[in-house]
Amino acid sequence: MSYIELSLQIDLDFAEIMMAELAELGFESFVETEDGLEAYIQEDVFDDLTVKNMLESYAERTAISYSFKKIAKQNWNEEWEKNFQPISIGNNIYVRADFHEAKPDFLYEIIITPKMSFGTGHHETTSMVMEHQLTIPHQDKKVLDVGTGTGILAVLASKLEAKYISAFDIDEWSVENTIENVALNNAKNITVRLGTIENEPEEKYEIVLANINRNILLQQIPAYKNFMTEGASLVISGFYETDITDIQAVAESVGLKKVAQLSKNQWASVVFKS
Incomplete structure (x- = not known):
């Protein structure tokens, strides 16, 4: 199955809400980049006009540019593991992947493998x-x-x-x-x-x-x-x-x-x- 890759340059403050919008349009995996994100959707469910209309609706709120290309299916988890870093939320919550070192000093430790979700x-x-x-x-x-x-x-x-x-x-x-x-x-x-x-x-x-x-x-x-x-x-x-x-x-x-x-x-x- 071939995929369409959307390469999106946008203010990073918009990255997560943009992922939510794209997920509703059928995009199933995401990679955050230094200047925005890359999003992937199966070619047979990709609606070019609908996606472009959604993206353009944000043009008045932030600078935005984008491009599409057809690619072969990738190993999303491998790509994610290259970029994901553990984080702490306040003094109580520590979020990490299973390949990161545990930190038992935190009251709540959560292990997450997002697979681009x-x-x-x-x-x-x-x-x-x-x-x-x-x-x-x-x-x-x-x-x-x-x-x-x-x-x-x-x-x-x-x-x-x-x-x-x-x-x-x-x-x-x-x-x-x-x-x-x-x-x-x-x-x-x-x-x-x-x-x-x-x-x-x-x-x-x-x-x-x-x-x-x-x-x-x-x-x-x-x-x-x-x-x-x-x-x-x-x-x-x-x-x-x-x-x-x-x-x-x-x-x-x-x-x-x-x-x-x-x-x-x-x-x-x-x-x-x-």
Whole structure:
């Protein structure tokens, strides 16, 4: 199977949200570069016009240039291993791959092999959600992880002693990767599936996590509310500080109240309570 490689030059602050946008268009693997990212999609599902329209929609927000070329399938994991470095989030969380040295001094050590799925903790949106998680009691709680990516948020929820975590994603690559990362972290209480919020089985959760992007959040926050118990926490990210007003308006329209906020490099993460 041949692939199309998108070589994208863009401000690095846009890299993760761009990966989210491209994933929705069928791109299944990503490599971050010094000036943007490279993204890969199977040739038979590549829609040239749709991708170009999405990219051009960001032209007013940041300088952007791109090119496409056809390539043979690569060993994505080998490429990723050349670039991935372990990171710490605050003083409590250490995220590494299985080939990195362990650091037992950290309270929570998470092993992640992303296989190009986004969500390694390196981007501000992921790290902020994880920081919020540390402030929310998880013990014996049920957690819903929307758009799980690598499963990193679900794994942290498990380490924070959540009773049960349901994690899903629309991307097969992410689902396979999450299953692998759940096993690497010996998390026995995480269920992983392929799908969307629309076909999530009816259940109520004390914590809902959604690190996606602005447009999807604006559409789906009312749906998240339906899965929340009274007093539940909704932790969201994947948008800019300038988007908070719109995000908050939608959340308040369904009875949610903002209780916490973090910002890093113009990215934002907000916690709402039902």
